[in-house]
Amino acid sequence: MSGQEVLSDAAWRERALAGGVRPRRYGSWYVAEHRIRSMRSYGQTILATSIGNPLIYLFALGIGLATLVDANLGDDAVQGVSYLVFVAPALLGLAAVMVSAEEFTYPIMLGFKWNPIFFGMNAAPITGGQITNGILISVLARMVPTCVIYFIAMVLFGAVPSAVGILMIPIAVLAAMSVGLAIMAYTARIEQDKGQMALIMRFGITPMLLFSGTFFPLSQLPIYLQWIGWISPLWHGTELGRVISYGLAEPAWLTAVHVLYPAVIIVVCWRMSQRVFTARLNK
Amino acid sequence: MARVSVGIVPAPVITASALTKTYKGFSAVDGISFEVAPGESFGLLGPNGAGKSTTMRMVGAVSTRTSGELAILGLDPDQYGPEIRSQLGVVPQSDNLDMELRVRDNLIVYGRYFGLPRAQVAKRADELLEFAQLADRAKSKVDDLSGGMKRRLTIARALINDPRILLLDEPTTGLDPQARHILWDRLFRLKEQGTTLVLTTHYMDEAEQLCDRLVVVDKGRIMAEGSPAALIREYSSREVLEVRFGSERNEALGEQLAGIGDRVEVLPDRVLIYSSNGEAVLERITQLGHEPITSLVRRSSLEDVFLRLTGRTLVE
Numbered sequence: 001m002s003g004q005e006v007l008s009d010a011a012w013r014e015r016a017l018a019g020g021v022r023p024r025r026y027g028s029w030y031v032a033e034h035r036i037r038s039m040r041s042y043g044q045t046i047l048a049t050s051i052g053n054p055l056i057y058l059f060a061l062g063i064g065l066a067t068l069v070d071a072n073l074g075d076d077a078v079q080g081v082s083y084l085v086f087v088a089p090a091l092l093g094l095a096a097v098m099v100s101a102e103e104f105t106y107p108i109m110l111g112f113k114w115n116p117i118f119f120g121m122n123a124a125p126i127t128g129g130q131i132t133n134g135i136l137i138s139v140l141a142r143m144v145p146t147c148v149i150y151f152i153a154m155v156l157f158g159a160v161p162s163a164v165g166i167l168m169i170p171i172a173v174l175a176a177m178s179v180g181l182a183i184m185a186y187t188a189r190i191e192q193d194k195g196q197m198a199l200i201m202r203f204g205i206t207p208m209l210l211f212s213g214t215f216f217p218l219s220q221l222p223i224y225l226q227w228i229g230w231i232s233p234l235w236h237g238t239e240l241g242r243v244i245s246y247g248l249a250e251p252a253w254l255t256a257v258h259v260l261y262p263a264v265i266i267v268v269c270w271r272m273s274q275r276v277f278t279a280r281l282n283k
Numbered sequence: 284m285a286r287v288s289v290g291i292v293p294a295p296v297i298t299a300s301a302l303t304k305t306y307k308g309f310s311a312v313d314g315i316s317f318e319v320a321p322g323e324s325f326g327l328l329g330p331n332g333a334g335k336s337t338t339m340r341m342v343g344a345v346s347t348r349t350s351g352e353l354a355i356l357g358l359d360p361d362q363y364g365p366e367i368r369s370q371l372g373v374v375p376q377s378d379n380l381d382m383e384l385r386v387r388d389n390l391i392v393y394g395r396y397f398g399l400p401r402a403q404v405a406k407r408a409d410e411l412l413e414f415a416q417l418a419d420r421a422k423s424k425v426d427d428l429s430g431g432m433k434r435r436l437t438i439a440r441a442l443i444n445d446p447r448i449l450l451l452d453e454p455t456t457g458l459d460p461q462a463r464h465i466l467w468d469r470l471f472r473l474k475e476q477g478t479t480l481v482l483t484t485h486y487m488d489e490a491e492q493l494c495d496r497l498v499v500v501d502k503g504r505i506m507a508e509g510s511p512a513a514l515i516r517e518y519s520s521r522e523v524l525e526v527r528f529g530s531e532r533n534e535a536l537g538e539q540l541a542g543i544g545d546r547v548e549v550l551p552d553r554v555l556i557y558s559s560n561g562e563a564v565l566e567r568i569t570q571l572g573h574e575p576i577t578s579l580v581r582r583s584s585l586e587d588v589f590l591r592l593t594g595r596t597l598v599e
Contacts, residue, residue: 009294012370012447013357019369019444022398027365034392038383116379122345123373124396124444125365282347283340 023125031126031134035107036141050146053098054153057091058084061215062157079217081161081246088159089168089241090214093234095150096172099143100180101205105197108135108187112280119281128278132184136270139180140173147172161246168241175237178262179208181269182233188276208232213239233262293321294357296448296479297342302351303503304337311337313503314351319448324480326494328487328585330595334503335483336376339452342481344368356447369397372441376452378433380425380440387412387421390440397444404443411439415469431462438469449473451482455489467492487585499585499592506592511585518591519583520545522561526568526575527553536573543567548590557587 023030039046066083078086111118111131118131126134147169154160160168183200190196211221211228212235218226229235240258242248295318304312312334319325327335340346341353344360344367353360355367380389387408394404412418415435420428428436434454441449454470455463470493474480484490490497491511499506499514507514524544528536530552537549544558558564561580568575590596 009357012296016356016358016363016366016370016447019397020363020366023365023369023396026398027396030392030395030398033395034381037388037392038381041383115382116377117381119345119375120379120381120393120440121396123343123368123371123375124393125368125398126396127365281345283345 027126027130028133032137035138054150058157084159090238093172093237096176100176103139104180104183122281128281129274132274165245167244175233178233178265185269185272298354300352303349305349322477324495326490326497327483328490329500333500370447372446372449374451393440394443415439448479501593514588515583519587520557521559524556524561524564525579527577
């Protein structure tokens with residue numbers, strides 16, 4: 001290694017000012033690059049779940065349960081379509097939400113506490129806001145391919161009746177990212193792990209997947225339980241997916257709500273996460 | 284780029300003036316002022332909780348100061364955090380290497396944070412693995428490295444951007460003596476190459492080995508400042524006699540020995556007698572009829588300076 005250059009004070013200052021340009025501009029992408037590299041360490045698990053999950057769910061629900069439902073209620077069993085077609089948009093949303101539930105819980109706690117790499121990034125020219133953005137980008141980089149693989153499986157199972165059904169992919173991603181960012185806005189605040197992550201799964205994700213019109217229309221539930229669906233981004237995503245996939249009839253304003261509601265959650269929770277990250281790194 | 288002309292004293296790379304940091308009413312750093320010249324090796328010596336790490340985080344442009352002035356490379360960290368950090372290398376108190384990545388990949392991803400091109404980072408990573416004596420562990424998992432190796436990897440990571448200033452917070456805490464010496468050797472080489480080193484430590488030998496100049500910090504304040512030799516000269520005698528009479532008798536004997544030598548300090552496990560000639564003092568004690576269980580004459584150290592300034596030992 002060579003020794004340090006002898007530069008004037010002004011030259012060093014200029015060098016510092018120049019040194020900040022690229023990190024300020026591309027810092028979020030560097031964080032994403034790092035996290036995608038880290039994901040390789042559990043890459044085989046990611047690949048196995050991405051391919052295995054749709055197969056398991058589509059066989060179990062789309063063939064197993066669907067045979068029972070369709071045998072009793074006919075080919076237009078639910079909302080005028082077969083049970084497989086009905087349940088498919090929800091399954092896609094669910095797959096995306098599970099990526100969120102994995103990536104926005106323990107990895108956040110890990111980065112702040114158990115293996116505090118966020119502090120390392122911040123000691124380099126990366127800001128708390130950029131770390132938040134980088135995490136978001138890296139989760140997208142995992143979630144989108146997961147959804148694409150799932151969608152292909154759905155097509156092969158005959159669960160997608162029209163070509164525009166492909167729009168179910170961005171819809172699922174929108175819903176799942178709103179869930180994920182809401183989780184991150186919370187997990188970024190956790191100083192001590194007292195089982196909060198398990199609570200998120202048990203009292204957040206599980207009721208959401210059961211009561212979001214996933215396996216049966218929300219209207220089948222008593223009215224006092226339907227609110228769980230209304231506040232669940234997964235329900236909004238699922239309903240929107242059904243509108244696109246097989247033309248589920250609903251008022252236009254409700255369709256607009258299905259888009260706006262998760263979008264607003266994303267914007268609000270994204271900003272909140274950025275603030276929490278910035279404050280927590282500034283000890 | 285402009286070169287420094289002969290005769291011009293370069294401006295300090297760090298200037299802190301009345302720097303404070305308060306947490307919920309508690310002053311972790313309470314109005315400290317210091318300057319660090321380019322190429323200098325500057326230390327903050329003090330016990331745990333003295334405010335050293337907080338000072339380092341402020342200098343590292345990651346912790347906002349409560350009040351006072353602070354300039355790093357002439358820039359205000361409140362405004363130019365990323366710019367300042369682009370010229371720093373930081374070795375934190377506890378390693379925060381990415382355990383999910385392998386040794387070399389840790390350097391690669393870190394280099395990218397400075398906006399360095401992949402090819403340049405890869406080349407630099409290999410050079411630094413050589414420097415840190417970790418070239419044969421490039422593909423190892425970080426978890427499989429020893430404590431000393433992890434520390435060297437953290438230092439290598441801190442050098443990936445060829446920093447102007449290297450900040451080291453307790454660089455050898457928790458390492459065995461051999462690992463410490465390897466690390467000191469690496470740091471010494473950096474110093475020779477002209478890298479400005481700023482380090483905190485509660486090890487007096489580390490401060491003596493590595494620092495051109497240091498400040499003794501206690502309870503968020505600077506107690507004294509100078510080179511290790513000057514501080515010892517100013518606040519201690521040339522030699523120290525350490526005698527042990529047994530924990531029951533140390534205090535009583537300490538009182539009786541007052542007046543012998545320049546100064547007497549009674550610690551729970553031993554009595555320290557400061558003088559220019561330790562052997563002569565020991566002879567005198569024996570003549571007075573006191574028989575210590577053990578005795579040792581040594582040169583004064585920064586530990587003695589700290590004891591004199593604060594009435595406490597560095598490692599408690």
